[in-house]
Amino acid sequence: MRSFVYYVREFLRPEWIRKFFFARTAPLETPSYFKGYPTRTEKECTGCFSCMMICPAPGAIAVLRKKDEWGPEVYPGHCIRCGLCVEACPEGVLSSGRILDVTDRDRTAFASWYHLEVDDNLCMRCGNCCVSCPVNRQIDPQLAGTGTSASDEVIMRIEGGRVRILHMEKCTGCTTCETQCPNRAIRVARMVEGVQLPEAEA
Amino acid sequence: MSILQKIKNTVRSRSIHVSYVDVGSCNGCDIEVLACLAPRYDIEQYGIYVHNNPREADVLLVIGSVTPQWVDKLRDIWDKIPEPKVAVAIGNCPISGCVYARRGTLTSPPVEKYIPIAAQVPGCPPRPTEILNAILSVAPLIFKDYEEKQP
Numbered sequence A: 001m002r003s004f005v006y007y008v009r010e011f012l013r014p015e016w017i018r019k020f021f022f023a024r025t026a027p028l029e030t031p032s033y034f035k036g037y038p039t040r041t042e043k044e045c046t047g048c049f050s051c052m053m054i055c056p057a058p059g060a061i062a063v064l065r066k067k068d069e070w071g072p073e074v075y076p077g078h079c080i081r082c083g084l085c086v087e088a089c090p091e092g093v094l095s096s097g098r099i100l101d102v103t104d105r106d107r108t109a110f111a112s113w114y115h116l117e118v119d120d121n122l123c124m125r126c127g128n129c130c131v132s133c134p135v136n137r138q139i140d141p142q143l144a145g146t147g148t149s150a151s152d153e154v155i156m157r158i159e160g161g162r163v164r165i166l167h168m169e170k171c172t173g174c175t176t177c178e179t180q181c182p183n184r185a186i187r188v189a190r191m192v193e194g195v196q197l198p199e200a201e202a
Numbered sequence B: 001m002s003i004l005q006k007i008k009n010t011v012r013s014r015s016i017h018v019s020y021v022d023v024g025s026c027n028g029c030d031i032e033v034l035a036c037l038a039p040r041y042d043i044e045q046y047g048i049y050v051h052n053n054p055r056e057a058d059v060l061l062v063i064g065s066v067t068p069q070w071v072d073k074l075r076d077i078w079d080k081i082p083e084p085k086v087a088v089a090i091g092n093c094p095i096s097g098c099v100y101a102r103r104g105t106l107t108s109p110p111v112e113k114y115i116p117i118a119a120q121v122p123g124c125p126p127r128p129t130e131i132l133n134a135i136l137s138v139a140p141l142i143f144k145d146y147e148e149k150q151p
């Protein structure tokens, strides 16, 4: 009987009733280090498109020119908040969570280059790629219609009946060669690698 | 405002039944909806109950970028929900197709083409707090004084 009275009194306490019916967890704050949609810092954008090229989500980011100024624009509904554009931007134009702080502290960055590959089974040695490449034409204006060249400085040339790639690092990724190839034999790929920068001089 | 309407408003504000349908996503958003049920976020303290029965539902959470098999079925599910009802798009998929919005995939976003969407929660996936806030802010807009707002 005593325990019965005890329980009734316990459960009739206003505080107990209030807690039972109106308990709420504290409103959840989004911690500041969560990656949100990338926002602009006050740094100036150079319009290099690194952010756009690394973005894995279709239509998530566009670098637009507005009144003589380039600037990235992020579209929610497309952006997956991965933060790669923040890391890839060499100027630090975008910011999200603590990504910039971490890359600054660890001195990490992305290095990118273009990789050329010719599928010898598809290639018919027409030389279109070597002739159309704007970098090739600049280095060797004499570049023959067959794609052969006397210069060792060109990106690629026809040599011994096949395309030989000599200076892949000079490729600017314009993909002219890809579009001029009748057989889709040459492919240009943008390669990205995380790199550790040397320690800054203290 | 009639007494009956007042009672309905009170009841509806404390008892929102949610049904969710995945029309072709990676399951990331489903997991975040599930996380809303966990004690950390505890969706039921706000009077929101998650079912998987459209006939009991007030709110339909649509997840995913609409695969061909879902095109007609999604409309069926929407028609089964009794009035008043509201559909909320969860995640990027029903808004834009997200990473599936490329050549060669079979999806046909956005979900708005098939059923009326009242709110969108972008994110891949959206956070449980964002899902919660969306339901809590859109539900009163639709359900409060629903009968009186009818022409």
Ligand code: SF4
Pocket: A038, A051, A054, A055, A056, A057, A060, A061, A074, A075, A078, A079, A080, A081, A082, A083, A084, A085, A086
């Ligand atoms: S955060 Fe990721 S998905 Fe969003 S714009 Fe940047 S790179 Fe693209």
Ligand code: SF4
Pocket: A044, A045, A046, A047, A048, A049, A050, A051, A052, A063, A070, A071, A072, A088, A089, A090, A091, A092, A093, A094
């Ligand atoms: S935001 Fe950064 S990465 Fe993107 S175009 Fe501008 S400078 Fe380049």
Ligand code: SF4
Pocket: A114, A116, A132, A133, A134, A135, A136, A155, A170, A171, A172, A173, A174, A175, A176, A177, A178, A188
């Ligand atoms: S991508 Fe442009 S620069 Fe690079 S090899 Fe092809 S044509 Fe030349």
Ligand code: SF4
Pocket: A118, A122, A123, A124, A125, A126, A127, A128, A129, A130, A163, A180, A181, A182, A183, A184, A185, A186
């Ligand atoms: S354009 Fe294409 S087919 Fe012609 S040489 Fe170059 S890779 Fe080969």
